[in-house]
Each structure stands twice: as C-alpha cells, then as structure tokens.
Amino acid sequence: MFDRLRSRSIGRICSRAWDRVPVRAYRVSIKDIAGVGYRISPLERGLRSSVEAPSPGAERARRRDKLGSQIHGSADMVVMQSKRRLLVLGGALAAVAAPALITLPALAERKGGGGKRKGAEKKDEDVSPPEDLMREHGVLDRVLLLYEAGIRKFASNDDFDPEMITQSAGIIRDFINNYHEKSEEEHVFPRFRKAGRMTDLVDVLLRQHEAGRKVTDNILRLAPTGRGNTDDRKQLVGAMQSFITMYRPHAAREDTDLFPKLKDVVSSNEYDAMAEDFEKKEHQLFGEDGFEKMAARVAQLEQQMGIHDLNQFTPR
Structure with missing residues (x-):
C-alpha cells in the first residue's frame, strides 16, 4: 500500500516537472545528459527512474491523454475537411457565376452605349x-x-x-x-x-x-x-x-x-x-x-x- 501511494506521488511530481521542461528538451533524454558527465542529484535520479519506468497510473493517464488528442485531432480533421470542401465548392460556384456577372453588365452597358450612340446619331440627323x-x-x-x-x-x-x-x-x-x-x-x-x-x-x-x-x-x-x-x-x-x-x-x-x-x-x-x-x-x-x-x-x-x-x- 505504501509503495503504491509513493509511486502515485512520484508520478504526479514527474508529470508536473515534465510539463515545465521546454519542448526542445524532449529530444534529449536524461541518459544523454548523464553520458556527458552531468552529476545527477537524488531528485533528478528519481525523475529519471519515473520517466524511464512510469507507474501504471501515469501510463494509463498518458494513454488516456493520447487517445483524447487523437479523438480531438480526428474531429478537427473532419471539420477542416468539411471547411475545405465548402471553400472548394464556393470557389467553383464563384468561378462559374463570375463570368455571367461580369458579362451581363458589360453586355447591358454595350447595348445601352450602342443605343445612346444610335440616339446621338439620330439626333444629329434630325436637326x-x-x-x-x-x-x-x-x-x-x-x-x-x-x-x-x-x-x-x-x-x-x-x-x-x-x-x-x-x-x-x-x-x-x-x-x-x-x-x-x-x-x-x-x-x-x-x-x-x-x-x-x-x-x-x-x-x-x-x-x-x-x-x-x-x-x-x-x-x-x-x-x-x-x-x-x-x-x-x-x-x-x-x-x-x-x-x-x-x-x-x-x-x-x-x-x-x-x-x-x-x-x-x-x-x-x-x-x-x-x-x-x-x-x-x-x-x-x-x-x-x-x-x-x-x-x-x-x-x-x-x-x-x-x-x-x-x-x-x-x-x-
């Protein structure tokens, strides 16, 4: 019983300490640090043992967090794909509709301009x-x-x-x-x-x-x-x-x-x-x-x- 409580306490301490470690530090293990002659303190030795051999509770928490991240990631992916489909569909509709929106006013303007020119010519003739x-x-x-x-x-x-x-x-x-x-x-x-x-x-x-x-x-x-x-x-x-x-x-x-x-x-x-x-x-x-x-x-x-x-x- 005492060993189980101690493992849980050490796991919590290690988890909090690990969260404070910079992202770049994840790439370097404690063994690498020890391999270059770094003197390890008792606390760091406890951290190393906790990281290298995580307790069952910490392992379950890690797996739970990993599963949650995967679920959220999948949901985000679905949302992003849905948004991407909407954007693609909207872009396609805009590409189809834009020529019509541009052409119709141009044709109307050209037709109106022609009518004006024709009216101007008629006015010049009908003096x-x-x-x-x-x-x-x-x-x-x-x-x-x-x-x-x-x-x-x-x-x-x-x-x-x-x-x-x-x-x-x-x-x-x-x-x-x-x-x-x-x-x-x-x-x-x-x-x-x-x-x-x-x-x-x-x-x-x-x-x-x-x-x-x-x-x-x-x-x-x-x-x-x-x-x-x-x-x-x-x-x-x-x-x-x-x-x-x-x-x-x-x-x-x-x-x-x-x-x-x-x-x-x-x-x-x-x-x-x-x-x-x-x-x-x-x-x-x-x-x-x-x-x-x-x-x-x-x-x-x-x-x-x-x-x-x-x-x-x-x-x-």
Whole structure:
C-alpha cells in the first residue's frame, strides 16, 4: 500500500516537472545528459527512474491523454475537411457565376452605349429647322469676322492676299445668299405671312436680303483691285462695313424673334417636311456634309487671315 501511494506521488511530481521542461528538451533524454558527465542529484535520479519506468497510473493517464488528442485531432480533421470542401465548392460556384456577372453588365452597358450612340446619331440627323438656320448663321458670323480682319489690314497697309476677301464673299454668295436666305424666303417667311404673324419684321428681313446680295456683288467686284487702287479700296472697305452693320442685327433678330415662333405657325407635319427640304437642298447644292464643308472652308480662311486662335479675342 505504501509503495503504491509513493509511486502515485512520484508520478504526479514527474508529470508536473515534465510539463515545465521546454519542448526542445524532449529530444534529449536524461541518459544523454548523464553520458556527458552531468552529476545527477537524488531528485533528478528519481525523475529519471519515473520517466524511464512510469507507474501504471501515469501510463494509463498518458494513454488516456493520447487517445483524447487523437479523438480531438480526428474531429478537427473532419471539420477542416468539411471547411475545405465548402471553400472548394464556393470557389467553383464563384468561378462559374463570375463570368455571367461580369458579362451581363458589360453586355447591358454595350447595348445601352450602342443605343445612346444610335440616339446621338439620330439626333444629329434630325436637326430642327430653326437649329439648322441658326447654325448657318454661325458661318455668316465667322465670315463677318473675316471682313473685319480684312478692314484692319487695309487700314494698317498690311501685305495680304485680297483673294481671301474674294473667297469670303464667295461663301456669303453661295451659302448665305443663294441657299440660306432662299430657304427662309421659300419656307419660313411665307408661313408667317399666311398666319398673319410678324409680317412687318418679315418685310424688313426680305429687303435686307435683297440689299445684302447687292453688297456681296460689289465686294466680289472690288476685292481683286482693292489693294492696289485707292478708290476701289475705299469702296471695298465701305461695302464690307455696311454688310457687317446690317447682318449682325439681321441674324440676331431672326434667331431671337422669328425662328423660335416658327413652330407656332406650322403643323407638326409641315415642320418635319421643312427640315427634310432644307437637308435635301443642302445636299443638292453642296453634297453630303455641306454645312461641315463650309465651316471647314471658313476655318481655313481664318488660318490664313490670322484670326483662327479664339483666345486672341479675349480681353487682356
């Protein structure tokens, strides 16, 4: 009985002492330590005997702990394998679903973008009659700037080619007098007269069209000799100045007073038909993209005249 109690006490002491030994120390036995001349104390000798020959109770406890560790390890392994299966399954589902999630918005965006582009193209094609007439006034205004630049060059005796004045007046004759103003006279003015609306303004605008054609003819006649002949130069400068003075308020009054009221004096069918007539006439006279071609011609003359840089008109 006494021996059994003593074995249990020594086993408990050894178990507690063994738990305090560092992990690395497990690899070195007490025999190895003794083999190198280490002097063993009585306590250590008791520990050695306990470790080398464990008591039945300590052995049962060791086996129980080992079995528990194996059970926990197996359970952890099952849990880890289950988690791993879930992760693998989730990754597979994500790999399958990701292309669809990415492709569907991309297709929708592409489809929406295409619809927008198509709508933008349709909008460019369906230019309303007032918008069409107003942007043609933009070409007119830029030619007026060319006339003003020519006047300044004549006043300062700058050396420049008068052909630039001739080409500018040619744009006025072809694009403004013979196309833009004809469209107003054939499609816009008669509608206002028929409706009895703004007839006084229409009468003034018609007289200015006739006067403008005469002034343009004078500019075309005087431009080739205006640089060398003093009298022709004086008349040429006067003709360009009178044209500028008349057409600035002329175009502004049409843009702000007449054109916005056009839809009130025509039916929706007439409004649409008018836009088609404008486009058909433009293609007939100038080909496809007639407006763009005229704007490009004006831009080229601005380059030659030295006024293409818009920033030069900014006040310093």
